[in-house]
Amino acid sequence: MSDIYDFNGKNYCVVTYGCQMNLHESEKISGILDNMGMSAVQSPEAADVVVFNTCCIRDTAERRALGNIGKMKELKKKNKNLLVVVTGCMTQQNGFAENLKERYQYVDVILGTHNISDLENKLREKVARKKRIASVLDTDGYIDDETTPVTRTSFPNAWVNINYGCNNFCTYCIVPYVRGRERSRTPESIIAECEKLIKDGYKEITLLGQNVNSYGNDFGDPDVNFSDLLRSVAEIEGKFRIRFMTSHPKDFTSDVVKAIKSSDKICNNIHLPVQAGSNSVLKNMNRRYTREHYMSLIDMIRDEIPDAGITTDIMVGFPYETEDDFQDTLDLVRRVRFSTAFTFIYSVRKGTKAADMPQIPYEIKQDRIKRLIALQNEITEELSKAYLGNTYEVLIEGTNEKKKGFVSGRTESGRLVSAPGDENLIGQFVNIRIDKCKNAQLTGEII
Numbered sequence: 001m002s003d004i005y006d007f008n009g010k011n012y013c014v015v016t017y018g019c020q021m022n023l024h025e026s027e028k029i030s031g032i033l034d035n036m037g038m039s040a041v042q043s044p045e046a047a048d049v050v051v052f053n054t055c056c057i058r059d060t061a062e063r064r065a066l067g068n069i070g071k072m073k074e075l076k077k078k079n080k081n082l083l084v085v086v087t088g089c090m091t092q093q094n095g096f097a098e099n100l101k102e103r104y105q106y107v108d109v110i111l112g113t114h115n116i117s118d119l120e121n122k123l124r125e126k127v128a129r130k131k132r133i134a135s136v137l138d139t140d141g142y143i144d145d146e147t148t149p150v151t152r153t154s155f156p157n158a159w160v161n162i163n164y165g166c167n168n169f170c171t172y173c174i175v176p177y178v179r180g181r182e183r184s185r186t187p188e189s190i191i192a193e194c195e196k197l198i199k200d201g202y203k204e205i206t207l208l209g210q211n212v213n214s215y216g217n218d219f220g221d222p223d224v225n226f227s228d229l230l231r232s233v234a235e236i237e238g239k240f241r242i243r244f245m246t247s248h249p250k251d252f253t254s255d256v257v258k259a260i261k262s263s264d265k266i267c268n269n270i271h272l273p274v275q276a277g278s279n280s281v282l283k284n285m286n287r288r289y290t291r292e293h294y295m296s297l298i299d300m301i302r303d304e305i306p307d308a309g310i311t312t313d314i315m316v317g318f319p320y321e322t323e324d325d326f327q328d329t330l331d332l333v334r335r336v337r338f339s340t341a342f343t344f345i346y347s348v349r350k351g352t353k354a355a356d357m358p359q360i361p362y363e364i365k366q367d368r369i370k371r372l373i374a375l376q377n378e379i380t381e382e383l384s385k386a387y388l389g390n391t392y393e394v395l396i397e398g399t400n401e402k403k404k405g406f407v408s409g410r411t412e413s414g415r416l417v418s419a420p421g422d423e424n425l426i427g428q429f430v431n432i433r434i435d436k437c438k439n440a441q442l443t444g445e446i447i
């Protein structure tokens, strides 16, 4: 290595774990590295800089990341100049960065979630001073969305942050600890970004926040709120779709449903995590709504938008959850009939309130998740049959990785559909008539 290490012309690889928010942050990491003159490669083996953008929502997410970071030890023996960076939610946990620095000697730079925009400086500092760096801030950071370069990887969709952080402190959740308090971007900044994206040819915008419904609350101005933001984005000219996630049942209002109805661009697809169907579990989780309130929201959505696709997140095995509580969850799932549900086994997160509650044996958790998944699969399959013979407008997102010669995309309500076609169709709206269904998978013909 020469005295002055030149990043220009080198290769990088970003390995991402976790939610859409993290996917989008990886696009900003890529933007920063591209700006330094580097090029993206798909595998760590071909890279000079590997960045792990980590997640710690569950133990499994953390172990997967640590396992792959561990593999860098061997890679570094082969390539002495390899630089390994670890950032994201995992490193932001209390005491984690110091521990990682000590135990993983081959990790060169550790950054938290609040100073990712410092990546270039820290990389240059590392090579100039030949010293490993761990830099994690306690104060809420702010990614400057106006100036941070972004290399988007999800065309025809574009992710757009509307608020960062979370104030809700659900007792199981690590996010408020690793992402800080809720901070909203200004409507002007969000709309300007969306206008540019549509001009650049993106066909779908997904607005992101841990709780989109509390967007703007930190401004204290009633005119800045989520449903008005939706309406403003929908006023941008052009044919495109608007999606958003995640909605929180305690803050979700009928005004959002009215906004969806007011514009063809805003998709009738609502991700509304319920977590549990039992009031006592919801209370222990500090979710601040009841089962009855949740059901009333579902009724309201279905009254106004009968064909809305409603999806959810559900957790089983939370502390104190009895078989009766679990039956309440199954009952709610039967009543709502979600189009799809993301199901999780509760995982203890150090530093959260629920970590100090009495834990349920793993076998019980496993038995419950199996029963929950079986029920939801049954429902998804029944709902799939209703699509047969009908035609839907689909935005083609990509080629189908599992089925050669097929492309896939989503209906407005969010259901994944595939049909014969090639990559020239990516980014196009087409009409697909559904003629086959297997479990959650819908297949058809472009007409």
Ligand code: SAH
Residues within 6 Å of the ligand: 057, 058, 172, 173, 174, 175, 209, 210, 211, 246, 248, 273, 275, 313, 314, 315, 344, 345, 346, 347, 348, 349
């Ligand atoms: N802000 C969103 C999503 C948070 S994380 C919301 O409020 O819904 C995504 C999902 O992960 C959550 O909805 C929850 O179902 C799950 N999750 C969060 N913490 C978890 C934990 N400790 N164990 C298991 N699942 C968890």
Ligand code: SF4
Residues within 6 Å of the ligand: 166, 167, 168, 169, 170, 173, 174, 175, 176, 210, 211, 248
């Ligand atoms: Fe976690 Fe609850 Fe915040 Fe969602 S709303 S990020 S589940 S604390």
Ligand code: F3S
Residues within 6 Å of the ligand: 017, 018, 019, 020, 021, 022, 054, 055, 056, 057, 089, 174, 175, 178, 179
């Ligand atoms: Fe997302 Fe995981 Fe962090 S779900 S916010 S990347 S803990």
